[in-house]
Amino acid sequence: MPLDKKTEDRIKGMRKAELHRHLEGCVRVPTVIDIAKKHKLKLPTFDEMELEKIYKLRKPMNSLSEVLKMFEIAQASFASYEAIERITYEALEHAYDKENISLLELRFSPDFMLKGKDLDWEKSLDVIGSTIKKFENNHSFFCGIIIIASRSFGMNSVLKTIDFAVKNKNLIVGFDFADDEKNYPSALYKNAVKKLHQAGIPLTVHSGEEGHFSQVIETIQELGPRRIGHGVKIADDRTGKTAELVKSSGVTIETNPWSNYLTHAVESIETHPLKNFINSGLKVSISADDPEILDTNLNKEYLLAVEKTGLSFDDLLYTLRCALDASFLPPDKKQQAARQIETQIHFSKI
Numbered sequence: 001m002p003l004d005k006k007t008e009d010r011i012k013g014m015r016k017a018e019l020h021r022h023l024e025g026c027v028r029v030p031t032v033i034d035i036a037k038k039h040k041l042k043l044p045t046f047d048e049m050e051l052e053k054i055y056k057l058r059k060p061m062n063s064l065s066e067v068l069k070m071f072e073i074a075q076a077s078f079a080s081y082e083a084i085e086r087i088t089y090e091a092l093e094h095a096y097d098k099e100n101i102s103l104l105e106l107r108f109s110p111d112f113m114l115k116g117k118d119l120d121w122e123k124s125l126d127v128i129g130s131t132i133k134k135f136e137n138n139h140s141f142f143c144g145i146i147i148i149a150s151r152s153f154g155m156n157s158v159l160k161t162i163d164f165a166v167k168n169k170n171l172i173v174g175f176d177f178a179d180d181e182k183n184y185p186s187a188l189y190k191n192a193v194k195k196l197h198q199a200g201i202p203l204t205v206h207s208g209e210e211g212h213f214s215q216v217i218e219t220i221q222e223l224g225p226r227r228i229g230h231g232v233k234i235a236d237d238r239t240g241k242t243a244e245l246v247k248s249s250g251v252t253i254e255t256n257p258w259s260n261y262l263t264h265a266v267e268s269i270e271t272h273p274l275k276n277f278i279n280s281g282l283k284v285s286i287s288a289d290d291p292e293i294l295d296t297n298l299n300k301e302y303l304l305a306v307e308k309t310g311l312s313f314d315d316l317l318y319t320l321r322c323a324l325d326a327s328f329l330p331p332d333k334k335q336q337a338a339r340q341i342e343t344q345i346h347f348s349k350i
């Protein structure tokens with residue numbers, strides 16, 4: 001079905017906010033090739049068009065290993081501090097120039113990103129932070145870093161990542177748990193997150209992306225997050241109790257519709273529960289997750305939300321307000337971004 005050009009233009013013109021985007025999912029194909037040449041890294045091909053076919057997931061995945069291979073290529077690109085700076089800068093540039101994003105939270109897993117490399121975690125965080133700062137100084141754009149613990153890397157990795165986040169709490173805005181929730185349930189981290197809470201670092205958790213809605217209940221009860229990443233399984237609870245818990249806990253859901261379709265978390269984009277969440281009075285935001293690997297961006301996500309999941313423009317504005325309210329950025333930055341976005345909202349209504 002051809003997408004409506006007027007809707008597309010209107011969405012492109014909207015200033016936006018995004019809370020759930022992985023830096024490792026932001027490496028562009030030409031950048032992958034450039035960095036590989038420079039650092040003598042292996043690639044399946046150095047041809048841009050051919051690499052796109054291997055690196056980008058454009059239809060629902062056949063297997064997890066297919067997607068892991070894509071992330072391996074992206075991960076290898078973080079080969080030096082210079083490469084990290086370039087990838088970060090390009091991610092910000094794309095968000096600002098192409099997607100009209102005013103407020104962005106960018107997350108990465110230091111243990112995943114830097115595994116097998118002779119690069120220091122702190123120095124890498126410093127490079128990412130100073131690249132963001134420089135970009136913020138030259139654009140009306142606000143960005144914060146979320147540190148991710150990769151659950152499947154084991155408890156030692158999670159504990160190391162938590163200590164790293166606490167030590168560098170002035171450089172980050174939040175903390176996240178990502179990947180394999182099924183084999184590494186939230187209850188495992190009940191004690192570990194106490195350090196984060198004591199340090200005043202807000203928490204978001206990838207939860208209810210696959211598996212059972214009870215995982216979301218466990219996450220909220222055991223970890224006390226302010227936000228949930230994905231959360232699509234909440235809609236499977238026909239009693240509505242999980243949704244009620246999300247609501248009463250004040251939790252905001254970071255939805256990633258296209259990502260959920262590609263990983264089979266939902267059967268089709270039309271059956272994504274985004275509209276259902278809004279109708280149930282939940283606080284929801286819309287994000288692109290891994291834009292380069294999943295071949296998406298925030299404009300596309302908004303367009304899908306309108307064209308395929310039945311959101312109105314008022315619904316989109318509601319998700320934007322939810323994103324602004326739930327952002328982990330400091331109040332002054334949130335207010336400045338909110339002013340830009342609210343003005344745009346006002347203009348778009350005229």
Ligand SMILES: [Zn+2]
Nearest residue numbers: 022206229289
């Ligand atoms: Zn994610």
